[in-house]
Each structure stands twice: as C-alpha cells, then as structure tokens.
Amino acid sequence: MTSQGAQRLREELQHLREEELPRLNNATSYEEKERKGMINARISFIEQTLERAKIVDPTQMTGDMVVFGATVELIDPDSGKTWRVQIVGQEEADEQQGRISMTSPLGRTLIGRKAGDVVKYITPSGEGGEAEIEEVLYVRDGA
Template structure:
C-alpha cells in the first residue's frame, strides 16, 4: 500500500470532506424514499437524480477513505537538508531573475495561486532532489521554462 504524503492541513481538509459526505448519506436515502413514494420509478426524475447523487457520494467517500487510510502526514518544520523534498518551500529565479516561491505539497492542499504545488506536478517533479544553485528545466504548455534554485526552506 503506497502512502500518500500530505501536510497536516491537507489531512484535516480530507477528513472534513469525508465527514461532510458521510453526513449527506441519510439525506440522500430520505430523498430516494420520498421519490419512491411518487410512484412509477421508470419515469421518476427525482428518483434517478437521487440515485445518481448517491453513487457520486459513495464514490467520493470511498476515495477519501482510501486517501485518509494511506495518509503520511509530514511536518515541514521537522525537515532539514540541502535538497528539495516534499514540504520544502523553494525560491527559484526564472529566466528574468524574478524570484518565485513554491511549497511542495500533497495533491489535496495544492493551490498554484498561493504558490503551493503538488509533488506530482511537472514543476515539483523537476525540483525534487535539487540543491541551491541547480538549474531546472520544466516543460509547460507554452514550451520550456528554466529556473535556478535560489533558496530552500523548511517552514
């Protein structure tokens, strides 16, 4: 069973989402029962919508339960070293020497708008294992991008 690395806040988000989906289960059962009371199920749109929603919720619950059970919570403050690893905050310089700051995080907590990139992203894959002063080449939809690793922090 492969572990899923994540920060504590990503784990909390997953467990909160799981709790919300589990709370929705009885509401869906009630909706199905109410739709059944309307008669003919073959032409009952409410019934089919409720059953479809039930399938979606059960799939989400199964996925979240799997991720929670395989979670490996990593605290960046407990890490150290001179190489980029999961949880590290990396400052890179782009081709114009503009500094960009990214934290390597799990898929559940990634948000590129605030500089948090999933360890599965092309940028993070290119950065992991690099040291200060290393050059990184990343293939993006617009072509090739080059970065220089400027600083590695564990905060």
C-alpha cells in the same frame, strides 16, 4: 501527505458526511441517486487515502535538498520574478495556492535539487521556462 493536506481532507470528509449526504438520503431522481453515488465514492476514496497516508510535518524537516513537503522559492533569471511552490501529494495539489504535486512536471524537476540549481520546466499548459532555486524552506503550508 502534509499535516495540512490531511486536515483539509478530514474537513472535506466531514462536510460530505454531515451536509451533502443527508440532503440526498431520500434521493428519487436519477441525478440525485447518481450524485449520492459520487459522494459515497469520494467518501470512500478520502477514507482510504487517510488510512494509507504517512503524515509529514515540513517544520520538522531539515536540509537543503528539495523533498516532499519542502517549499521552494524560485526566480526567473530573465525577468527577476520570484514565486514559491510547496511540493505536496497529488490529492493536496492546488496551483492557485502554490501547492504543486510531486508528480507534476515541475515537482518532478525540483525533487532532489538544491538552492542555486537552475531547472528547466514545462507547465501543464505546455509553456516552458527556466528558473533558479533561490531557497529551500521547510515551513508550514508554504508560508
């Protein structure tokens, strides 16, 4: 897990404990009790995830191969469009922020590759494409 991902989970945990759970302390309706149970389950999951996590700081990494934590700049050879993705853990993934899970189809395709490699990929929506790895970076949060 990246240090930024761990921080986001700690913030979510604090929010759940300090804001969400207290609102449901006197839950009476079935829906409130169910919501409280889901929040407690999420708290437990986050605590266990953080306990087991090995924190990785991408800025301390070197090399030219795509590994967990790397930010990859890709280019579509047909359109010339470029985009960046950071390879992160499943719990940290956020496609809108350019953070993709290492277990996603594109994440699995990129792991172990280097700049200059051309990869074929399939998006979660089923669309396929081809991209060239333009650069492999080790920066904070895909910056």
